[in-house]
Amino acid sequence: MDQSNVELLYEPIDKLTESLQQSTNQTYLDSLITTMEAVFNASLPEELDESIKQNLPAIPDASAYEIEDIRKAVQMATLKGMKGATQEQHLMTPEAIALFVGYLASKVTEGREHIRLFDPASGTGNLLTTVTEQLEKLEAVFASEVDPTLIRLAALNANLQQKEIEFFHQDSLGPFLLDPVDLVVSDLPVGYYPDDIQADDFELKADEGHSYSHHLFIEQSIKYTKAGGYLIFVIPEFLFDSDQSDKLHAYLQEQVHIVGVLQLPETVFKSEKNHKSIMILQKKGPDTTAVKQPLLAQVPSFKNTRAMSDILSQINSWFSENMTK
Structure with a gap:
């Protein structure tokens, strides 16, 4: 079954966020913030350690997606981060x-x-x-x-x-x-x-x-x-x-x-x-x-x-x- 554009964008966002979470010992939501900054700027934050940067997956390219696809993909990642951790x-x-x-x-x-x-x-x-x-x-x-x-x-x-x-x-x-x-x-x-x-x-x-x-x-x-x-x-x-x-x-x-x-x-x-x-x-x-x-x-x-x-x-x-x- 063909993946939707939302899933195609969500998967690399989730992958990068999980990698950042493991590398920095932050929460998923805090790591998602770093991912979203990277997606918006098309580059990883300068303050991130070089040894961490080398082992991270590619930054997703959101420019090829519709606004609604971006919103829903970010929503899916946010929901994952909130699961069990939010009142x-x-x-x-x-x-x-x-x-x-x-x-x-x-x-x-x-x-x-x-x-x-x-x-x-x-x-x-x-x-x-x-x-x-x-x-x-x-x-x-x-x-x-x-x-x-x-x-x-x-x-x-x-x-x-x-x-x-x-x-x-x-x-x-x-x-x-x-x-x-x-x-x-x-x-x-x-x-x-x-x-x-x-x-x-x-x-x-x-x-x-x-x-x-x-x-x-x-x-x-x-x-x-x-x-x-x-x-x-x-x-x-x-x-x-x-x-x-x-x-x-x-x-x-x-x-x-x-x-x-x-x-x-x-x-x-x-x-x-x-x-x-x-x-x-x-x-x-x-x-x-x-x-x-x-x-x-x-x-x-x-x-x-x-x-x-x-x-x-x-x-x-x-x-x-x-x-x-």
Whole structure:
């Protein structure tokens, strides 16, 4: 069977990364950073010991591949590096979900001439770069990530895909030097936020104890969105069932219109506690009105092409009937 272009590029990336890992005693992900730098610059880093360089396989040539092939090959290598070494909430957004978020992003921004896009929890950048592939009229793209390894992977990922993205390497719940954007997309980090002093600046801080980081990320994202702008979050299914959900619900009622909630197929997630949905919001403004009937849907298995075709047809009809440009 013929190999796909993704596999043809992934194999030499993986081979070089494994060789670097063995030679330098680094993790696979750190070695992947060196590989991606080598692919981008078409040469190994100067600081690498000459004795190591002599025994390494050839640097893959990415210039012969399409942007989408590069993204997927890097994604495969990143997933391999994350396997067993990454906490559940730090895992990469599954490909099918990232594509679906991109589709929804294209629907809510349809007709807009200039789009400023932001992901405040960008991780390796896979969700963000997948979404950018489906958006026209992109004026600027921004991303924030606190983890030094993930943000280096994300920046190199963007470089290899020839995408211009401005990265903030900081705590994403701190202040940004960023003008409000038209669209936020994010796979929300789930858990407790350890910095109670920083959390004190948020309306959605906990009354006592640590605040939920996923609540604070929602508030932070709304803060940096223009009036009338949209936010698309991948959310934990239990978002509105927690002990602090009343406060979250009241805050959302005040700040945004809930455009829709789509329950993702269980088959995408390893366990029941990790099930997620997609929530679409619009920040309230002088020219905005609530939709008469929010988009509520159960997304079928992404592998069921007939059912997916049906649900996409229904979603397209809903947007035609309910979204005024």
